[in-house]
Amino acid sequence: MHIFETILVLFFGAALLSMVARRLNVPYPTLLALGGVVVALIPGTPMLDLPPELILALFVAPVLLDAAHDTSLRDLRENWRPVLSLVLVAVGLTTVTVALVAKFFLPEMPWGAAIALGALLAPPDAVAALAVLRQVSPPHRIRTILEGESLLNDASSLLIYKLAIGAVAAGSFSVAGAMPAFALVTFGSTAAGWAMAKIVVRVLAPITDAPTATIIQFVTTFGVWIVAERLGLSGVITIVVFGLTAARRPTSSANSHVRVLSNSTWEAVTFVLNVLAFTLIGLQVRPIIEAFPDRVRWHLLGIAAAILGVVVVVRLAWVLVYGFARDQTRSERTDWVQNAKSRLMVGWAGMRGIVTLAAALALPVGFPYRDFILLTAFTVVLGTLVVQGLTLRPLLLWLNFPIDNKVQEELATARGAALEAAMAELDRHEGAAAERMKLEYREALSEARVGRDPRGSSDNSLRQQVVPASRRAIDGLRDSGRIGDDAYRAVERELDLLELSSRISADTD
Template sequence: MLVFETILLLLLGAALLSMLAGRIGVPYPTLLAVGGVAVALIPGVPRLGLPPELILALFVAPVLLDAAHDTSLRDLRANWRPVLSLVLVAVGLTTIAVACVSRVFLPDMPWAAAIALGALLAPPDAVAALAVMRSVAPPHRIRSILEGESLLNDASSLLVYKLAVTAVAVGGFRVVDAVPAFALVTVGSVVVGWLLAVLVGRITAPIEHPAIATILQFVTTFGVWIVAERLELSGVVTIVVFGLTAGRRASGSSRTSVRILSFATWETMTLVLNVLAFTTIGLQLGPIMERLDGGERATYPLYALAILVVVILVRLAWVLVYGASHRLSRAPGDAPRSWTATFKSGLLVGWSGMRGIVTLAAALALPADFPYRDFILLVAFVVVLGTLVVQGLTLKPLLHALHFPPDTIVEDEIATARSAAIGAAMQVLDGEPGPAAERLRHEYREALGVARAGEDPRTSSDNALRQRVLPASRHALDTLRSAGTIGDEAYRAVEQELDWLELSSRPAESA
């Protein structure tokens, strides 16, 4: 009961801190991590821990799937060069730099262990950055870059991390042996993720009960991760491909009531997992310090602070150098949708490198007998907490200081999507004479644009006619996304409006 009561108190405290963070304009991950440190320093607080093999699955799998489902492939394709420069080069440089610095500080540290430390520190966590930027409306292209990076760099860094951990277990490895294994794991994970997405989509599409469908979604999420692990593939890559594939399903491929309620549940659950993860970051301070002896206490924290500086500077330096080189050599018209377009954009992207849930989970998931595990845990804690505090608290002032011009890309795309949906509906109604069709024409134009989650659009007396109109609008919406005219953010916004219109026409079914 004590552990259960402690978890309830932590959730309550985290909820209150998140509310406070919104009021004072501080990113909630920063405040939660600091709050976790404060709790860890209270004498007698129970030590909460999870088996290492469960940590990545519990904290990472649902959050990655949710992010992948909402990621716009169009925006990824438009920004693939700068995204890959962050996913591959920035991650690689950070891994190498951290490994080399760690070996300078601790010459006896195996190279594989040093590389594992660099790999788990390499991927930035976009949760904190996006929590800040969504409140100040940054350019859409920068949000797209950070969302795509946070999705893909987890895969690249954790693949390196997994190979390094395996190398420690077997006593070493050669690069010529690791590259084919790396490629095989990647390709296998992509194939399995796609196949599972197609299979699960066909099985779950006919389900009409929202609660059952949502439960199956969560079971499937963890099941996909477990299947990948059992096949010795990458759970991260498999989950990302699974989510990207599932997110491309047509609007009419699932039940409207299922989609509305499951989206709300997923938003709540991913927030709870993030809250627990960032709170857990702070709670690790006590156990980490308890395992360090007196001599190590004097040197390890200093080494950790030095590595924190390295992690921040390597990313910032690469982003600025890459941006400058791209501006000097870019082809005409190549810059507007990329953060390489201006120095200001590069500075913001380079400073949005806060570490979080993936770094902490990967560090905690190391085997108990892993070389220098306590040092790695301390460094991971210092880097995560340090970036959340230093960069998290300064990102919003930096955004204001850079004075980005207003960006209306998403709003313009939503307007385009609404016009197409209304136009498709009007084509159906033009062949329907009489007052019912005229009434629905007026109502449709009014409701599609004011309907929001939680609001109940006006209903028509001719619900059967409406059920004929909505599929045409959904088809028009799917066509716009497939053609790349609109991104997934605009697509989801108008899809939700159509969902509420459909539910309002059959209240008995939606209930």
């Protein structure tokens, strides 16, 4: 009961800190982590210990699936070079550099443990960065790169992490020996994620009860992760491919009532998991520090601080070097100043968070240098959240990016197409109700607001025929690449609300 009461107090405190963070325009993960540190230092505070095998599944699986669902494949394809350079090269450089630094200071540390440390420190966490990016509306391309990186670099880094742990158990680590397993796991996980998404979409399609559908969605999310792990595949890659594939289904394939309620539930749950995870970051400070004698503790803290500097510098250096080299190979003229600003922004938005901490806590008990890895992970996560997290917004304001209206323009295109499809459908009907709806939809079209409920129309069956036509229109725009998922999801939600309003009106008539 005492643990339950502690959790309630933590959630209430985290909610207050989140509100304070929004008022101060700072990323809420930073304040949550610092708040967790304060709570952990209070004498008598109980510790929240979770089984290592549960941590990654509980915190990473639903957050990754939610991010994959909102990711635009079109935008990823347009920016595949910088995203891939961060997912593969930046992760690889960080892993190798951190492993070399750790071995330099701790020569007795096994290579497998050093590589596992580098791999779990490699993936930046997008939650903190995007919390700031949404406040200042950066260029859409920067946001796309950071979102795509955060979605995919977890897969590359955690796959290296998993192979390193296996190498420690086997007693040796060989890059050449790990590559075939890396390729096999990547291919198998991709195929499994795609196949399971196709099956689950078909299973969920006929379900019209929102609570039932939402429960099945969460069970499926954790089930996909567990099945992948049991098959020896990568849970991260499988869940990412699963989410990307499932998100490509047409908007008419799911019930609007189910989608509206389940989306709201997912938003709340993923926020709660992030709150718990970042609070857990701070709560780990006491057992980590208490694990070492005073003299050893300060020595290891110095090594962890050096690794923190390495993690920040390697990412920033790679982004700047890659961008400069790419500029030299381009034949067309580019705006060098704007490119340099964008790279500086991307390079500095490298805060570590939930994935790094979860991977460190998930190390098996008895893993070589586990306490040092936990100390270093905590230092890097808290250090980047505080230093980079608190300076990211001022940096964005100082860089003074031009206003980017790409999403707003695509949103207007999607709304216009949806309304034109509705007008075409109404032209097929005769009568006063159809004429009245035409007039009202023309007004809505001039205002570019598809979510507006036409007033005065009593024929709800007409509205229920109009909405599917609008859905087909935005499906076509997304499939052709004319709009991305940001605009698509916004109009999809407006159509859902319009359809629900017609049902409510029909029920009250």
